[in-house]
Each structure stands twice: as structure tokens, then as C-alpha cells.
Amino acid sequence: MDRTVVKFSHCGRDIFNFSDQTTKLSSFCQQKQTGARRNTCPVCNESLAFGLLDAPVSLPYPFTNGHTAPCSFLLGANDGPQFLGEWNDTELHVGVSNSNGLVYNYTLSGMQMDQCGWEQCVCIQLVPPWRDSLIASWDKELQLFSALSEWTPERFHEEREFGSCCYGFALTFINHMRALDNKVSLSRNEFTTSQVLPRMKRASMYIKVYEEILQSGFYTIEKNEISSI
Known part of the structure; x- marks a missing residue:
């Protein structure tokens, strides 16, 4: 596109x-x-x-280069952004970027840190650029969080919603950071409804047009x- x-x-x-x-x-x-x-x-x-x-x-183009979107929740399709429409039955994948655009994502092979491959995705930026201390904490916590035993290949289980439990990894980390920032946790339904679905609908309509x-x-x-x- x-x-x-x-x-x-x-x-x-x-x-x-x-x-x-x-x-x-x-x-x-x-x-x-x-x-x-x-x-x-x-x-x-x-x-x-x-x-x-x-x-x-x-x-407005609804897709973002995730490697230039620091501290963000990223949603992409394995077959490309044109498959991010709500009607497409395709596997979606979720990742979390650090402040330098390195994308952490949980896969069947365990944790991956991608320097490329997320150039066209739906992006939700989670940390304001002026919060330097939170950005620094984000990078440190993301590196430590991704190394936990919960994210090993042996513990990976496919889920139907959003394709795999990469979504669980991302949301669990987001709630971990919200707790450090003295904010309440978000359920999967709350985060999906308030953050993900509005952007997915916008992307879907753009693809349709x-x-x-x-x-x-x-x-x-x-x-x-x-x-x-």
C-alpha cells in the first residue's frame, strides 16, 4: 500500500x-x-x-514503523499490513518496543528481539517522550522482564485471540510498568477495547477504501x- x-x-x-x-x-x-x-x-x-x-x-496512514516508535505496543500481521483488516483470518503478532526501536516479542521459539520486520504495524505509544526517567526504566525493566522463565519456548501455548500469547506477554509487561508508575492494571478486555480496537477499526477502514x-x-x-x- x-x-x-x-x-x-x-x-x-x-x-x-x-x-x-x-x-x-x-x-x-x-x-x-x-x-x-x-x-x-x-x-x-x-x-x-x-x-x-x-x-x-x-x-492519515494508519501504520507505523515500529522501529521508530519508542516504548510502544505494536500489532502486525505476518502477511503484511493489508491483512490487518478485521475481516481477514490471518495470524496477528504483538510486540513491545524499547526506546531504541528494538522490538521484544514472544514466539514459539521463545523471546525474540527484532531490529527489523515491524516496519508497518498498528502502534500504540505508551510513554510520553518527555518522561525521561520512565523511558530509562522501561528499557531496563523490559530487558529483565523478557528474561523471566514465563517466556520460554516450553511455556508457549497458542491462543486464538490475537494469534498467540505474545499478547499476554505484552499486556503483562504493560501492567508491570503501570504498577511501577502507580497506575491500576488493565484487563485484556479493557486494553483491547480502549486502545487496540479503535486503531484496528481505523486500519480496517483504510484497507477497505x-x-x-x-x-x-x-x-x-x-x-x-x-x-x-
Whole structure:
């Protein structure tokens, strides 16, 4: 998914396509010479003329390079970000990054520390960048926590939710750090509902829009129907 998705409004609808398509549309609409080539709306077939509030805007890309996201919860798909949609039956994997972007994740082989492979994932940053002492503590605690006997290959058991107990490792560490920061622990349901699902829904909608544009050349909905994208 290496093309930028943009949205513009026309004929009472929000219309999505790729930025290279919209650049052409905008340039056509800006030409003022007599007989200048005009382009039309793919929905109503009338000439396009963008007002200030209807002009094309880029959609935020929902995936992050986890190796540049310090102290974060990371969620990725083994088959790539396009498989992170809610409807895809694919194995998801969870990791926790340290302040230098090294991703700790629990697998069938035990703990792994990855310097690459998490370049496109859903990211939840957990430590504000101005909390230097907590960042330093995060790195130390993550290294010690990952070495505990709980995370050996022999104790790994596949779980259906989120693919494997890599999620258990991540959430247990998050709650460990919350306790050190004098915060209450979060249940799996609380963390999933408040942090993971909103980002997954945003990613799913982005993937849907992207795939529809690939198939049809554009995607359209009632104006402001999708508030989360």
C-alpha cells in the first residue's frame, strides 16, 4: 500500500482516490483558460470545482514503523499490513518496543528481539517522550522482564485471540510498568477495547477504501459517514 489516499467532497458525498489521480483533477479544475480541459466528478459526471472546505486532503496512514516508535505496543500481521483488516483470518503478532526501536516479542521459539520486520504495524505509544526517567526504566525493566522463565519456548501455548500469547506477554509487561508508575492494571478486555480496537477499526477502514480504489478507481460514501478515517 504505497500510494497515498486522498478524500474530497462533491455532490454531497465524500470521494476517495489516490493522490496522483487527485493531483490531475486539481490541476484541471485550476485551469482558467478558455477551452481548458475540464475533469468531471466520477459520481455525478459534472465538472469539478473545489471550494476551500471540499479540497482534497490526505488520509492519515494508519501504520507505523515500529522501529521508530519508542516504548510502544505494536500489532502486525505476518502477511503484511493489508491483512490487518478485521475481516481477514490471518495470524496477528504483538510486540513491545524499547526506546531504541528494538522490538521484544514472544514466539514459539521463545523471546525474540527484532531490529527489523515491524516496519508497518498498528502502534500504540505508551510513554510520553518527555518522561525521561520512565523511558530509562522501561528499557531496563523490559530487558529483565523478557528474561523471566514465563517466556520460554516450553511455556508457549497458542491462543486464538490475537494469534498467540505474545499478547499476554505484552499486556503483562504493560501492567508491570503501570504498577511501577502507580497506575491500576488493565484487563485484556479493557486494553483491547480502549486502545487496540479503535486503531484496528481505523486500519480496517483504510484497507477497505484502498482496495476499493484499486478495483474501481474511486470509493464514495455519504458525506461525513466515516468519522474514524
